[in-house]
Amino acid sequence: EVQLVESGGGLVQPGGSLRLSCAASEFTFGRYWMNWVRQAPGKGLEWVANINQDGSEKYYVDSVKGRFTISRDNAKNSLYLQMNSLRGEDTAVYYCATQWAAAEHYWGQGTLVTVSS
Amino acid sequence: DVVMTQSPLSLSVTLGQPASISCRSSQSLVFSDGNTYLNWVQQRPGQSPRRLIYKVSNRDSGVPDRFSGSGSGTDFTLKISRVEAEDVGVYYCMQNTHWPPLTFGQGTRLEIK
Numbered sequence: 101e102v103q104l105v106e107s108g109g110g111l112v113q114p115g116g117s118l119r120l121s122c123a124a125s126e127f128t129f130g131r132y133w134m135n136w137v138r139q140a141p142g143k144g145l146e147w148v149a150n151i152n153q154d155g156s157e158k159y160y161v162d163s164v165k166g167r168f169t170i171s172r173d174n175a176k177n178s179l180y181l182q183m184n185s186l187r188g189e190d191t192a193v194y195y196c197a198t199q200w201a202a203a204e205h206y207w208g209q210g211t212l213v214t215v216s217s
Numbered sequence: 218d219v220v221m222t223q224s225p226l227s228l229s230v231t232l233g234q235p236a237s238i239s240c241r242s243s244q245s246l247v248f249s250d251g252n253t254y255l256n257w258v259q260q261r262p263g264q265s266p267r268r269l270i271y272k273v274s275n276r277d278s279g280v281p282d283r284f285s286g287s288g289s290g291t292d293f294t295l296k297i298s299r300v301e302a303e304d305v306g307v308y309y310c311m312q313n314t315h316w317p318p319l320t321f322g323q324g325t326r327l328e329i330k
Contacts, residue, residue, distance in 0.1 A: 135319070137266075145258070145266060145309055147319040159317040195265060200256060200313040205268040205277060 102127045102206045104196050109211030116186050116215070122179040122196030122208055130154075130174035132199040136181050138192035139210075148194070149181065163189075186215045219243050219315045223308075223322035229330045236297040238325045240310030245290045247314070254314040257286055257295045258321075261306040269308075270295065297327075305329060 104127075108120040122134070136148040149160045149170040158170050169182040179196050193210040220243040230236045246253045257270040268277050270286035273293060283298040297304055310322040 144307075144324045145260075145311070145321045147317075147321070150317075150319070161318045197266075200268075200271070200311075200319065201254060203271070203275075205271065207265045207267065209265050 102204075104198070104206055104208035106194065106196055106208045106211040109194065109213045111214045111216065112186055113217050114187060114215055117182070117184045118186065118213060120181040120183065120194055120211055120213070124177045124179070127177070127198070127206070129172075129177040132202060134170075134172060134179045134199070135197045136170060136179075137195045137197050137207075138190075139195070140189070140192045143192075146192075151179070183213070186213075188215050191215045218318055219246070219312050219320050221310050221312060221320050221322035223310060223325050225325060226323060227326045227328070229328050230297075230300045231330045232302065233299050236300050236304075236327060238295045238308055238310075238327075240288075240293045240295070240322050242291045242293075242312055244315065246293075246312050247290065253289065254312060255286075255288070255293050256311045256313065257284075258309040258311055259304075259306055260309070260324075261303070264306075266309070300327070300329070302329060 103125045105123045135150040151158050151170045167185045171180045193212050195210045196208045198206045222241045224239045253273050255273050258266045259269050260266045269280050274286045285296050287294050307324045307326050309324050313319050
């Protein structure tokens with residue numbers, strides 16, 4: 101069974117940093133684009149960033165450009181999101197999700213990031 | 218950016234009755250390869266999202282056949298032929314034709330009447 105397990109969330113002060121991780125198992129991780137999607141409390145889904153199979157292409161929503169960095173380690177079947185200069189509006193559950201264009205698509209259970217003083 | 222607009226934003230349906238959700242995009246979602254990358258995502262209360270439909274009308278593995286997707290260009294529909302209790306939740310359309318950014322609709326909340 102494919103599993104995506106996010107970790108690294110928590111409470112951080114405005115201006116602080118966090119690094120999220122997503123560990124994949126039972127899944128040929130290195131063959132697929134990977135995504136981060138977030139959901140603010142009581143709100144809808146927002147795509148944050150994605151990365152191609154070898155990490156050479158990365159794309160971001162405008163609101164996080166210059167502050168967040170997506171990366172991956174295919175040897176460890178892991179996806180990462182380095183989040184710097186965090187703001188209150190970054191408070192959300194962050195999900196990793198697999199490639200949208202593929203016939204199979206999976207989401208993790210999410211990790212909560214709370215930005216507050 | 219492509220704006221995805223869903224209607225209605227909430228829906229109350231009697232068990233066993235049909236339901237329909239509309240999604241309109243601000244530009245055509247036909248990609249240069251001829252495919253239309255329009256997805257439907259379900260989020261049950263307290264759960265992670267789950268994709269139901271990809272490329273307009275393809276059901277994901279394990280998705281009941283009471284769910285169907287249709288549409289073309291800028292207008293798309295998710296239909297549930299007979300609503301069951303487990304269908305309660307929020308449904309999002311989402312496009313991955315014109316990106317970045319990938320964009321979601323606002324969500325449609327389905328409840329049982």
